Amino acid sequence: MKIALISMEVVPGRPDQNAAAMREKIAEAKAAHAEIAVFPALSLSGLFLGGVWKHSAFLRDCASYAEEIAAAAQDITVVFGNAAKEEGACAGVSRTLMEARNGVLREVARRPLHGAGTSFDPLFYTAADRNFILAADATPFPHCFGARTLAETARKKHMPIFYINTLGLQDKGKTVYAFSGSAQVFNAAGERVLISPAYAEGLTIIDSTQLSPAAARPAEAAIAPIHRTIRYAVQKFLARIHMECVVIGISGGIDSAVAAALYVDAIGADKVLLVNMPSKFNSATTKDLAAQLAESLGCRHMIVPIEESVAYTAEQLTGIPIMGKPAAEGEHLTISSFVRENMQARDRSGRVLSAVAAAWGAGFTCNANKAESTVGYATLYGDQAGFLSALADLWKYQIYDLARYLNETVYGREVIPQGIIDIVPSAELSDAQNVDEGKGDPIRYPYHDYLFRAFVEENRIPEDILAHYADGDLEDDIGCGKGVIASFFSTTKDFIDDLERWWNLYTGMAVAKRIQAPPLISVTGRAYGADHPESQIGPYETISYRALKEKLLRK
Numbered sequence: 001m002k003i004a005l006i007s008m009e010v011v012p013g014r015p016d017q018n019a020a021a022m023r024e025k026i027a028e029a030k031a032a033h034a035e036i037a038v039f040p041a042l043s044l045s046g047l048f049l050g051g052v053w054k055h056s057a058f059l060r061d062c063a064s065y066a067e068e069i070a071a072a073a074q075d076i077t078v079v080f081g082n083a084a085k086e087e088g089a090c091a092g093v094s095r096t097l098m099e100a101r102n103g104v105l106r107e108v109a110r111r112p113l114h115g116a117g118t119s120f121d122p123l124f125y126t127a128a129d130r131n132f133i134l135a136a137d138a139t140p141f142p143h144c145f146g147a148r149t150l151a152e153t154a155r156k157k158h159m160p161i162f163y164i165n166t167l168g169l170q171d172k173g174k175t176v177y178a179f180s181g182s183a184q185v186f187n188a189a190g191e192r193v194l195i196s197p198a199y200a201e202g203l204t205i206i207d208s209t210q211l212s213p214a215a216a217r218p219a220e221a222a223i224a225p226i227h228r229t230i231r232y233a234v235q236k237f238l239a240r241i242h243m244e245c246v247v248i249g250i251s252g253g254i255d256s257a258v259a260a261a262l263y264v265d266a267i268g269a270d271k272v273l274l275v276n277m278p279s280k281f282n283s284a285t286t287k288d289l290a291a292q293l294a295e296s297l298g299c300r301h302m303i304v305p306i307e308e309s310v311a312y313t314a315e316q317l318t319g320i321p322i323m324g325k326p327a328a329e330g331e332h333l334t335i336s337s338f339v340r341e342n343m344q345a346r347d348r349s350g351r352v353l354s355a356v357a358a359a360w361g362a363g364f365t366c367n368a369n370k371a372e373s374t375v376g377y378a379t380l381y382g383d384q385a386g387f388l389s390a391l392a393d394l395w396k397y398q399i400y401d402l403a404r405y406l407n408e409t410v411y412g413r414e415v416i417p418q419g420i421i422d423i424v425p426s427a428e429l430s431d432a433q434n435v436d437e438g439k440g441d442p443i444r445y446p447y448h449d450y451l452f453r454a455f456v457e458e459n460r461i462p463e464d465i466l467a468h469y470a471d472g473d474l475e476d477d478i479g480c481g482k483g484v485i486a487s488f489f490s491t492t493k494d495f496i497d498d499l500e501r502w503w504n505l506y507t508g509m510a511v512a513k514r515i516q517a518p519p520l521i522s523v524t525g526r527a528y529g530a531d532h533p534e535s536q537i538g539p540y541e542t543i544s545y546r547a548l549k550e551k552l553l554r555k
Helices: 015-031 050-054 056-072 147-157 224-240 254-267 284-297 307-319 337-360 370-375 396-411 418-422 445-457 462-471 474-478 484-488 492-506 509-515 543-554
Strands: 002-007 036-038 077-085 093-101 104-112 123-125 133-136 161-164 167-172 175-180 183-186 192-195 202-207 246-250 272-276 300-303
Touching: 002 015, 002 161, 002 183, 015 036, 015 056, 015 077, 015 202, 036 133, 056 077, 056 093, 056 104, 077 104, 077 133, 093 123, 104 123, 133 147, 147 161, 147 183, 147 192, 167 224, 175 224, 183 202, 192 202, 224 254, 224 396, 246 254, 246 284, 246 337, 254 272, 254 284, 254 396, 254 418, 272 284, 272 337, 284 300, 284 418, 307 337, 370 445, 370 492, 370 509, 396 418, 396 445, 445 462, 445 474, 445 484, 445 492, 462 474, 462 492, 462 543, 474 484, 492 509, 492 543
Parallel strands: 002 036, 036 077, 133 161, 246 272, 272 300
Antiparallel strands: 002 202, 077 093, 093 104, 123 133, 161 183, 167 175, 183 192
16 A cells, blocks of 8 residues: 655644645645555644634634545545644643545544643554554654654554654744654564655655665764754744845854854855954954855855944943932943943944844844853843844754854865864953953853753752762763863852852843843754743742752861
């Protein structure tokens, strides 16, 4: 029996468009002499629809379009996913799996939608007269139903599995998810027979009687699927908001360099404009590296110095008196060095990049990484601004991995200069961040990347971290390199002060900043936004933490 597994982009909230695309795919499957065509779960409705799930009229339309699919299923069996309203006291929405043939439509599986969470198991279906399992999924990267689980299910059931996942881009407001559209087949022994390319539309036709195991797939870098996901998400997101061109501020640092190389890879060098915005604190080293990056990528680029405008703003604000009854006589503002640092970041984004983007008919990007977002190491309305934050679910070590992957595999040449990879990460907003003197960000990434990851993705709290520190196995527990902690902290007090500093920021001011941050692409399943619900309640120390802290400091 020939089975067509159909990788089809599902447009969330548009059952009319999805039904039209499904009818075309059914015709293609019939032309390929397939006897069964299998679509993903929720192939008519999509998964992430916000409040649309509460609209009875939408669910009625989904049911009507399902009847159209049944009418198109002439001389072929079509299995597809839809949504249906639950009746009774616990009324809600369920995802259903439907089978259609020659105008007859019947439900073969049903499961509650549970508020359209980020992941769930596929709907499995085995007809009484068949010795194989059909599995329809709608789960985004990286939660898509894994090969190991599919293989185990096939072995346990002693039946082949034919699996298809949704293709496309969907979002839960701020958090954007990519669905790979991958088709996979495993024989009854749990051996993988095939896997289709991720993020590609098409039909995978396979004979259920010819299920020899496929050759092992070549090993690839761990960053490779993340690169594919971000690249696809960027392309689809830009298409969805009808934006063709982007403006990227480049500093000569690693984050903006990776963002630039990624966007050029995704949409082409002719649609990217790079802007370097040096102040008096930017070194000749980073200005030269920014120029090398623009040249190697073949992009349009501009140099827009900001020192004069920042100095003018500071002079203007300190020179204008503050008036009003509460004001003291001769009261003026004072611009501290810290405030001036933030003024530079806001001048770059709020003045230069926003104006350049508007003039060029584009949007400008946010280049933040996850470590910075975790502790709020970014300026509101400054470097945290932008229409999309493509790298915001990547830790700093992953940014470096992606830089090397872009050079070695995607471009096959050094588009990101090695000097950018080697230089100390620095915002270059003051003399205290002079890269030529080895001075950089306050975040010590070889340790803090892993500490912050433990906070965010493993739900660790200071009590957990301090307990492992006391036991001497913290590096093994959070995954950072051996000896890193001792190299950064000479005393227990130094370690605890650092832990509390970042925890207080993570649960304090950084929350307010994250709430106002741009949309971001989820690649971990624990991205800020929908994956990581937050409240501005501030930090809290547990009883056990306070007791352990006191004990360690007494030593």
